[in-house]
Ligand SMILES: Nc1ncnc2c1ncn2[C@@H]1O[C@H](COP(=O)(O)OP(=O)(O)OP(=O)(O)O)[C@@H](O)[C@H]1O
């Protein structure tokens with residue numbers, strides 16, 4: 001049953017009982033008042049009549065007394081007076097009462113005699129063995145009382161109805177309505193809609209409950225957000241570890257193959273050179289040159305593979321990040337100019353890092369080269385920014401350094417281009433060795449994986465953000481050098 005309805009029933013029931021008792025008490029009081037009045041009237045009238053009758057001579061008392069009575073109490077009066085003589089009548093309850101009144105010489109005032117429907121007063125007359133009876137019907141009085149009772153009951157019902165309406169309206173306004181809102185909100189929270197907030201501003205327990213519910217929603221939302229971030233971080237960490245593992249495996253495999261191919265390639269190149277020198281046929285010389293060129297290319301790729309596989313441990317020294325960036329940009333200047341792309345350093349923080357200049361130079365060269373290649377024919381400029389920031393390292397790095405989750409000072413180099421961009425489904429693969437979208441011979445797909453490994457060896461990390469045909473940003477993040 002609804003709360004407001006329960007209140008309504010309770011209030012109406014209590015009001016009803018209180019009214020009933022009130023009406024009963026009022027009616028009782030009214031009747032008592034009337035009986036007191038009646039007793040006083042009977043006492044006064046009876047006293048006067050008895051006084052008169054006591055002076056009627058004993059001789060012919062009955063007749064004379066009746067004459068006296070008829071002269072004093074007229075037929076119009078409510079009160080009827082008569083003389084009663086206990087002697088000589090058949091003993092009944094009534095005569096016993098008369099005898100008792102006479103014997104005790106004590107009047108009986110305004111007694112209710114239901115049988116005859118009368119109030120009666122019995123007054124002994126001294127020395128005459130007679131009793132004066134005053135009687136008055138109580139039917140009229142009861143009619144008045146009934147009318148009063150009906151008035152009271154109607155008033156009570158009207159009041160109870162008033163209470164009921166007020167309780168219903170207030171109950172709906174302050175209990176029913178707000179509770180419905182809170183139930184809806186609780187259901188929404190249960191269904192995971194934590195943005196649902198109630199707008200109740202009541203200064204009572206229900207208002208308090210609404211505030212608590214809102215706060216609970218907010219806390220749940222915050223903890224859900226935290227859990228989501230945490231699981232994202234964990235997922236990223238797992239991916240990073242998987243990536244590192246894959247790099248190691250591919251590195252071992254690649255170095256094995258490169259090692260095995262190195263010697264045969266050297267032999268092929270040697271022989272091709274010999275042929276080139278030994279023969280005079282122009283066609284053969286041309287073919288031998290092609291072989292030499294292609295073998296050189298294969299050797300270059302093998303060297304890259306070996307570089308990738310045999311990651312040298314960095315020998316870091318304190319360096320200004322901006323200077324490393326400027327060096328890479330100026331070295332790439334001829335290539336970028338040739339391709340019609342400008343490389344502009346537009347933010348120049350002078351943050352210091354601990355870096356192996358040669359290795360980090362390789363990283364920037366790879367990234368800027370990629371940006372130039374993606375930008376050619378699409379945009380005129382590749383932007384580079386150097387900034388100092390405070391960032392939280394990825395989970396796997398943070399746990400290595402033993403300070404999980406706390407932000408640390410870092411130098412950030414962002415390479416921003418407005419070129420082709422990377423499709424969302426490919427972003428996760430760009431750091432994988434040999435992943436390339438470039439034509440055969442144009443890219444080995446090692447640039448980013450090498451860069452990734454070098455930066456990791458510096459306790460840093462690389463982030464990528466890309467929108468196809470809009471903008472790509474690669475961020476190299478290296479811990480800032482303290483002091
Ligand atoms: N700035 C960029 N814009 C668009 N795509 C990019 C960008 N940088 C990298 N990529 C994508 O990531 C792939 C891998 O890059 P990575 O540098 O590892 O290899 P590569 O450039 O293809 O070859 P390599 O660098 O070995 O010559 C690229 O083939 C390209 O598809």
Ligand SMILES: [Mg+2]
Pocket residue numbers: 366369370443446447448
């Ligand atoms: Mg590249």
